[in-house]
Amino acid sequence: MMSQFASAGFCSAVVTKHKTGKQKVIALFQHNLLTDAGKDWMHAQIYTNTSTGTRGAGFIASTESVITPAVGNTTLTGEIVTNGLSRADAVTKTHTAASNSTLVEHTFTATGSFTSVLASALFNASSAGTMPHIANFSTGSGTLVANDTLKISWTNNLS
Amino acid sequence: MAFVEGGAFKCSAHDFETESVVEWNEHCIDNPAHTESGETACVRCGVKIYFTQLPYHPIDPNTGSKNISLRCEECDSKMMGTVQRSSTKQEVAT
Numbered sequence: 001m002m003s004q005f006a007s008a009g010f011c012s013a014v015v016t017k018h019k020t021g022k023q024k025v026i027a028l029f030q031h032n033l034l035t036d037a038g039k040d041w042m043h044a045q046i047y048t049n050t051s052t053g054t055r056g057a058g059f060i061a062s063t064e065s066v067i068t069p070a071v072g073n074t075t076l077t078g079e080i081v082t083n084g085l086s087r088a089d090a091v092t093k094t095h096t097a098a099s100n101s102t103l104v105e106h107t108f109t110a111t112g113s114f115t116s117v118l119a120s121a122l123f124n125a126s127s128a129g130t131m132p133h134i135a136n137f138s139t140g141s142g143t144l145v146a147n148d149t150l151k152i153s154w155t156n157n158l159s
Numbered sequence: 160m161a162f163v164e165g166g167a168f169k170c171s172a173h174d175f176e177t178e179s180v181v182e183w184n185e186h187c188i189d190n191p192a193h194t195e196s197g198e199t200a201c202v203r204c205g206v207k208i209y210f211t212q213l214p215y216h217p218i219d220p221n222t223g224s225k226n227i228s229l230r231c232e233e234c235d236s237k238m239m240g241t242v243q244r245s246s247t248k249q250e251v252a253t
Contacts, residue, residue: 008166012223029180029223031166092227094197096187096215098172102197103218103225153223159169 008034009101009157011120011135018147026117027137032154033069038132041124057132059123060106060152061087067119069134076121076131083112085150087126100159107151116140120152184217191215201231203238 010029016022038057045053062085065078080086090106104122118141121134133154141150168183169176172192177183187193195213200206208229216225230238 010166010223014222014224023222025222027223028221092197092199092225094195094199094210094213094216094225094227097194097196098170098192099187100169100171101183105224151222151224153225155218155223157166157168159167 008032008133010155011133011137012153012155013117013120013137013141014151015141015144016149016151018145018149024142026139026141027120027135029155030135030138032133032135032156033071033073035073035132035134036071037074037130041130041132054124054130056093057122057124057130058090058093058104059087059126059129060090060104060120060154061123062108062117062120062150062152064115064117065119067134067136069119069136073121073134074131076119076134079121080114080117083114084108084110084146085114085117085144087123089126090154100157102156102158103153104156105151105153107149110144110148110150111146113146114141114144116142117144117150120154122154122156180218180220180223184215184220187215188217195227199227199229201234202228203230203234206231206233 011032013027015024061076061079063076063078067077085108088106090104092105095102119136121131123129123131167176167178175186193215196211198209208231216227
């Protein structure tokens with residue numbers, strides 16, 4: 001008998017323009033990808049570690065690079081590291097009891113300009129670390145300037 | 160064991176499964192066992208708040224966000240005057 005272990009779900013993202021308050025949904029329940037490194041990490045966390053594991057994958061990163069998510073990815077190409085959109089420990093992390101669903105969510109506030117944010121990923125560390133999930137947005141954010149916000153919500157369904 | 164791509168929301172208490180966010184919200188709202196546990200920041204002062212047994216917060220089908228907004232005990236006390244609160248968190252009406 002083959003058992004299956006699935007961990008995927010959705011990535012959503014919303015840009016809010018500071019000057020106008022206008023919102024733009026740039027990803028709505030986009031299926032994310034579970035990477036090979038993420039699978040290995042989860043098995044270690046759950047089954048094979050003989051010492052304390054790492055912390056959870058609650059860090060959110062994003063990129064302006066055009067990427068094609070693949071299971072072999074271990075880093076987020078062109079990960080943003082400046083101007084308010086650098087990798088962050090998500091402020092909100094919540095698991096719904098008796099379900100397979102956990103939400104990891106963070107609102108980034110730009111402190112400088114960006115041309116267009118195109119994709120996001122989850123990590124288990126504030127730098128480097130394992131990247132278990134990656135997803136493209138359905139459309140780019142368009143130009144962001146200081147004080148514009150980007151809210152990224154990862155809904156991860158593990159079963 | 161095989162890893163596969165998934166995505167469906169699954170309830171282990173009621174043998175319920177759906178890929179519809181709207182149906183998932185309805186199920187969790189109707190079943191109080193589906194509480195929330197986790198952490199967020201106080202909407203007033205930003206201090207980290209840990210919560211358990213929070214009533215289910217629906218996922219916004221238009222944004223994918225849960226919009227969990229809580230105040231810490233101290234900020235809640237300030238908002239409510241000198242009344243002592245027994246709760247460690249206070250949900251903010253949104």
